[in-house]
Amino acid sequence: xxxxxxxxxxxxxxxxxxxxxxxxxxxxxxxxxxxxxxxxxxxxxxxxxxxxxxxxxxxxxxxxxxxxxxxxxxxxxxxxxxxxxxxxxxxxxxxxxxxxxxxxxxxxxxxxxxxxxxxxxxxxxxxxxxxxxxxxxxxxxxxxxxxxxxxxxxxxxx
Numbered sequence: 001x002x003x004x005x006x007x008x009x010x011x012x013x014x015x016x017x018x019x020x021x022x023x024x025x026x027x028x029x030x031x032x033x034x035x036x037x038x039x040x041x042x043x044x045x046x047x048x049x050x051x052x053x054x055x056x057x058x059x060x061x062x063x064x065x066x067x068x069x070x071x072x073x074x075x076x077x078x079x080x081x082x083x084x085x086x087x088x089x090x091x092x093x094x095x096x097x098x099x100x101x102x103x104x105x106x107x108x109x110x111x112x113x114x115x116x117x118x119x120x121x122x123x124x125x126x127x128x129x130x131x132x133x134x135x136x137x138x139x140x141x142x143x144x145x146x147x148x149x150x151x152x153x154x155x156x157x158x
């Protein structure tokens with residue numbers, strides 16, 4: 001994973017200052033495709049182990065069709081980053097409200113979708129929820145950010 005990040009992050013940053021660009025790079029570890037359209041950046045890294053895809057924008061990105069439909073998205077949430085890697089999906093949501101209010105509401109939303117809450121942890125300026133369904137895990141990190149509250153969702157298949 002560190003190898004992937006050491007290649008993806010510089011490529012991601014390289015295109016973060018432009019209108020519309022696309023480039024594909026090859027390395028001994030695999031191929032990297034980087035696209036910049038307006039304020040949206042997308043990086044795809046493909047190796048023999050699989051594919052990682054990251055899309056980000058301050059104005060919001062589309063939630064991928066592969067993101068599980070039973071993982072709740074709060075009303076008013078703006079998805080700003082998506083990542084897909086193997087059996088894991090990640091989504092960063094910016095939502096209005098305080099961390100305490102968002103955690104309480106999100107916990108109820110997960111339960112309403114049939115998720116069993118396994119762990120909750122209050123960490124001062126942030127909180128963590130861990131939930132499960134047969135064959136899957138959902139982790140939600142909820143923390144204060146400059147524009148309200150950030151929910152970092154990670155859903156994995158076992």
